[in-house]
Amino acid sequence: MSGEARQAAERLARDRYGRLLSVLAASSRDIASAEDALADALTAALRDWPASGVPRSPEAWLLTVARRRLIDGARRRQSADAALEQLAWLTEGAAAPLEAGFPDARLKLLFVCAHPSIDPAVRAPLMLQVVLGFSAEAIAPLFLAPPARLSQRLVRAKRKLREAGAAFRVPEEEELPERLDAVLDAIYALFTQGWALPFEDRERRAELASDALWLGRLTASLTGERPEAMGLLALMLHAWARDKARRDAHGRYVPLSEQDPALWDHALIGEAEAIILRATRHASPGRFQFEAAIQSAHAARRLSGRTDWPAILRLHDGLVAISGSPAAAINRCVALAEVHGPGVACLELEALGGDSRLDAYQPYWAALAEMRGRTGDGAGAEYAFDRAIALQADPAARDFLIGRRARLRGLGSTRR
Amino acid sequence: MQYMLLIYGDEAGLAKTTPEQMTEMMGAYRVFTEALVAAGALVTADRLQPVANATTVRTTNGAMQLHDGPFAETKEQLGGYYLIEAPDLDAALGWAKKCPGAARGSVEVRPVFAMPAG
Numbered sequence: 001m002s003g004e005a006r007q008a009a010e011r012l013a014r015d016r017y018g019r020l021l022s023v024l025a026a027s028s029r030d031i032a033s034a035e036d037a038l039a040d041a042l043t044a045a046l047r048d049w050p051a052s053g054v055p056r057s058p059e060a061w062l063l064t065v066a067r068r069r070l071i072d073g074a075r076r077r078q079s080a081d082a083a084l085e086q087l088a089w090l091t092e093g094a095a096a097p098l099e100a101g102f103p104d105a106r107l108k109l110l111f112v113c114a115h116p117s118i119d120p121a122v123r124a125p126l127m128l129q130v131v132l133g134f135s136a137e138a139i140a141p142l143f144l145a146p147p148a149r150l151s152q153r154l155v156r157a158k159r160k161l162r163e164a165g166a167a168f169r170v171p172e173e174e175e176l177p178e179r180l181d182a183v184l185d186a187i188y189a190l191f192t193q194g195w196a197l198p199f200e201d202r203e204r205r206a207e208l209a210s211d212a213l214w215l216g217r218l219t220a221s222l223t224g225e226r227p228e229a230m231g232l233l234a235l236m237l238h239a240w241a242r243d244k245a246r247r248d249a250h251g252r253y254v255p256l257s258e259q260d261p262a263l264w265d266h267a268l269i270g271e272a273e274a275i276i277l278r279a280t281r282h283a284s285p286g287r288f289q290f291e292a293a294i295q296s297a298h299a300a301r302r303l304s305g306r307t308d309w310p311a312i313l314r315l316h317d318g319l320v321a322i323s324g325s326p327a328a329a330i331n332r333c334v335a336l337a338e339v340h341g342p343g344v345a346c347l348e349l350e351a352l353g354g355d356s357r358l359d360a361y362q363p364y365w366a367a368l369a370e371m372r373g374r375t376g377d378g379a380g381a382e383y384a385f386d387r388a389i390a391l392q393a394d395p396a397a398r399d400f401l402i403g404r405r406a407r408l409r410g411l412g413s414t415r416r
Numbered sequence: 417m418q419y420m421l422l423i424y425g426d427e428a429g430l431a432k433t434t435p436e437q438m439t440e441m442m443g444a445y446r447v448f449t450e451a452l453v454a455a456g457a458l459v460t461a462d463r464l465q466p467v468a469n470a471t472t473v474r475t476t477n478g479a480m481q482l483h484d485g486p487f488a489e490t491k492e493q494l495g496g497y498y499l500i501e502a503p504d505l506d507a508a509l510g511w512a513k514k515c516p517g518a519a520r521g522s523v524e525v526r527p528v529f530a531m532p533a534g
Binding site: 115116117163164165166167171175 | 417503504505506507508509527
């Protein structure tokens, strides 16, 4: 029993942190104090639950305890007037039913983290930490920053939002464009974080994906169906529709080109297609719309039985032109190989190799290995496969690459 | 919450404006001030004389000294301010964007410390 209670508290701390914090911060308008109050509540849960049992609604229990801490803190810290004002917010929040607090608290907080008064470089890390519950240690490598320095900048950003009195709401129409991109990036980071988890961690993956999809839907509707918000939503729906097809009956990795379209979720694909169509009517293309359109072109195989590579290559051209990112350029090379052969694609990939950021970028080495293998450069392919395999964290995807490398060796020996 | 909008601009450039341009600028400031008054947001506002008329008082090594000119020589000088009441930083930034000073130079928005009541 006590072990169960401890696990329940720890699970909430891991899975619900961002949600709980958002509800607290949205009513207190003070992220740092909300963090302290939530930490206190979680400590209290670890202490009390093993003896008293897990409450019927653990989240409501945590919120009640944390709100009490916030109110005590506000009383201690602030002048009479300011404390009264804050108490009004807090009690307003407490009066609202729990579920009513959830729908837009996290979205509201995402937009607060993208506030124009915050250094643009800190916005995405702030969102990941505050709203999505990532630790500074987990975020630091994503932004190539030392954890201690990043933590310090996050603390400073939270203090500024509180002390300068940033508004805690989804911004008005005219302020949306400057904030929306950072919010979309953070939602996509949440989705890809789940996507990259080991396949066996089904429950956690499904939860991260449904969180990201839910935030994506909410962002699209609350921002008046901005084209890029819809593009991101369609992209995530397309990816998630293929989740089950990514492994065969034996748990082996299946690349997109070899997946059985019958295993795709056709309802999700249908929803994604309708959203892309609505987005393109705005005639305002963007990164996420191109990425969604590429997914859409791949998904068309379920109807036609074939992949229209020239169309996919044109979309990749558009994406590279608009994003200029090396990741987009690598994906384009894969489509290029299908249309104009591996020779051209290999040359372009080798040229990209000058970018030192790609040294530890797994998809680069996997693509290069494949192209070198197809052009008959056995030794070069072997080296690239070794790099790609060493950088691949997912066991099934690693086994797939090891299989490709073995096949390449087999081809080499029969030719000899 | 109160916010101070500090208006910075190039005084040398301002000295070269024609009387027509000056009239137009004063008109823009009047419209802005009236909008603040109509919204009940204005606490107080003033235009400052040029830094040529400034004198700075400071203590160096325990001795109080006066010297001619502003505290620091900068490319843009503080030329005026609005003290406003706004519900949050976003609203204050909205006013700053509408301030004529933001179109010519820059407007720094500084939250004012809330003093304990009584």
